[in-house]
Amino acid sequence: MSLSQSPLDGLNLESLNDQDKAEIRQFLNKQQQRSQIQAQTHQLTQVCWTKCVPGAVKSGKLDKTEETCLANCVNRFMDLNLLTVKHLQNMRSN
Amino acid sequence: MDSKAVKDAVFQQVVAESNLANARVLIEKIQENCFEKCITKPGGSISSGEQSCATACMEKYMNAWNHVNSAYITRARQEGAGTQ
Numbered sequence A: 001m002s003l004s005q006s007p008l009d010g011l012n013l014e015s016l017n018d019q020d021k022a023e024i025r026q027f028l029n030k031q032q033q034r035s036q037i038q039a040q041t042h043q044l045t046q047v048c049w050t051k052c053v054p055g056a057v058k059s060g061k062l063d064k065t066e067e068t069c070l071a072n073c074v075n076r077f078m079d080l081n082l083l084t085v086k087h088l089q090n091m092r093s094n
Numbered sequence B: 001m002d003s004k005a006v007k008d009a010v011f012q013q014v015v016a017e018s019n020l021a022n023a024r025v026l027i028e029k030i031q032e033n034c035f036e037k038c039i040t041k042p043g044g045s046i047s048s049g050e051q052s053c054a055t056a057c058m059e060k061y062m063n064a065w066n067h068v069n070s071a072y073i074t075r076a077r078q079e080g081a082g083t084q
Helices: A018-052 A064-093 B003-038 B048-079
Strands: none
Touching (some): B003 B048
16 A cells, blocks of 8 residues: 555644644554554464364354364464573573 | 644554455455365365355355454453453
8 A cells, every 4th residue: 555645644743732643643552553463363363273273164153162262372383482482581691 | 744644644554454454364364264165175166165165254254253253352351451
């Protein structure tokens, strides 16, 4: 998506008062956080889909086993994430 | 245009583009994963079995996405904002 064709082009940003500028900053931070969570969710869903839904798809709904597996998968992935960071820190201090 | 109108336009545009970007990635992921699952041996045309597999797979992938999203958010909250 090219920014040069954004519908915001016609907007006069000069007319923003300080309070609205601050609100925009706050809003953008929030949106960025939201985008990061979504990006991480895409990655995790990919990883955990492969692990937790290995066979043929019988139904559009998740069964209990799959739901549990997905939640565990997310949590173990995060555990490993922390463990990796810790391990790297140990390597650096040794 | 006054300040509020400009601000609202910025908000609206950012949300719209962000939602579009998220939907694009989701569609791409669904396409890849459900193709892998449902079109195991590409034939001369799509079979009804492949079609119903694909429909179920799409729904299932989106359910999985939502489930993973809430599990991730729960975990991230537990970790606190400091650890990423």
